[in-house]
Amino acid sequence: MKIVGLITEYNPFHNGHLYHIQQAKRTTGADAVIVVMSGDYVQRGVPAVMPKRLRAESALECGASAVFELPVCHSTGSAELFAESAVALLDQLQIVDSLCFGSECGDLDALSEIADLLCQEPKDYRSLLKKHLRNGLSFPCARRKALKEYLPEKNFAALLDEPNNILGIEYLKAIRKLKSTIKPYTILRKGARYHDQELSTENLSSASAIRSLLSYSGSSLRKYDDLPKGAFDDTAPFNIFGELESQVPQCCLKLLKDCHKVSYPIYQNDFSLILKYKLLNKYPENLLRYMDVSEELANRICSRLNYFFNYKQFCDLLKTRELTQTRINRA
Known part of the structure; x- marks a missing residue:
């Protein structure tokens, strides 16, 4: 039996993810798919829009044979740590033959050449x-x-301008560093671009666009500015699932309907008050023990607490030329 591994977030699961599972099996000739998935927090450093068990169930319904959780200290790490931890998990299972990831370029040779250079x-x-x-x-x-x-x-x-290319390079670096026998494959990403905020007419929308639509459905969250301005102003909340019907597999649509406003949507600003409470009890030297928190960032956090309004706004406030938004979110 041949097994292909996938490294995912499924935040949330959509048609592009189903395509990835199907193409991974076809491209590698695998009989089964094993998934390594982020838990309740994802690599951008924010909470997943829905709980990990709901996302794992979607993957199992759509063709995955097993789903393993990538622990939170790794799932919220840098692209390098995220990739190396996920590849190590697949490698240590000792049953995975190949790894298949999506990329914007679809060119394994070019990505491998960059990975070799960055390793050396x-x-x-x-x-x-x-x-x-x-x-x-x-x-x-x-x-x-x-x-x-x-x-x-x-x-x-x-190639380093595109997020899936970047992660693909990190997967290839990880395979080399670990001296793993896992064979890499890449498939060309289809449909919407990673950061696109509008639903695709080709029924292959980005997770970003679907998260924005689900955010609109949780009207109480709109005051927190999690939505791009004007993204879904003409969509009535009751028609959200009509919009999603062509964008996600039918089995996932049922899960989305059953759990809507029960276990999701969840966004970073839901944690604003508890985060501020915790930070008010910290000094810069306390914060330095956390991963990704530099002395500069620790001092900025403590000196700007009086300007804290919500999680997203505070992360925006802390951003500098050297400190990216994602790095601050992860910290």
Whole structure:
């Protein structure tokens, strides 16, 4: 029996995820699919829109044979930590033959070449990276610029503009570092782009667009600005599931209807009061023991607590050129 592993968040499960499962089996010739999935918090550092058990049930209904949870300290890590932990989990099961991930480019050779370079870190590349970091760029921006300058004849830097490409490179790095026998495959991402906020007419919408629609359905959450402005102003709340009918598998639609406003939607601003309460009892030196919290960030958090209105607004307030929004959310 051949088994393919998938690394996922399913936040929430939609047609693109079903396509991924089907194509992964077809591309690799696997008989079964094993999924490693983020739990109640995802890699962007925010709570998943719905509980992990509901998302796992959706995956099992749509063709996964088993779903394993990626522990929260790994699921909310950097792209490198997220990928390495997930690949290590699949590798240690000792039954997974291949890993199949989606990418915006669909070019495994190009992604593998970048992964090799980033694993080896040649001296000239490392010097360029350090230069851009000293100039105050965030690590993702510094790495992109260093790669562009190190290999000007190739368009590799453009590949690092796309989130699925970035994660794919990290999966390939992890396989190399772990000396795993898992064979990587990639499939071309279809339909909407990762950050698209509008539903796709091709019935392959992004999770971002579906989360925005579900946020609209929880009208009490709208005051927290979790929605893009004007995204669904013409959609009556009672018609939410009519909009979703073509965007998610039918078995998932039933789960969404049954659990709506019972166990979801959940958004980061739901935790605003408890977060502020916890932070009011902290000093910068207390915060330094948490992953991803630098001395600079710890001082910014404590000095700006009087301006805390809600979770999302406070993270926006803390952002700097060096500290990305995602890094702050994770911290």
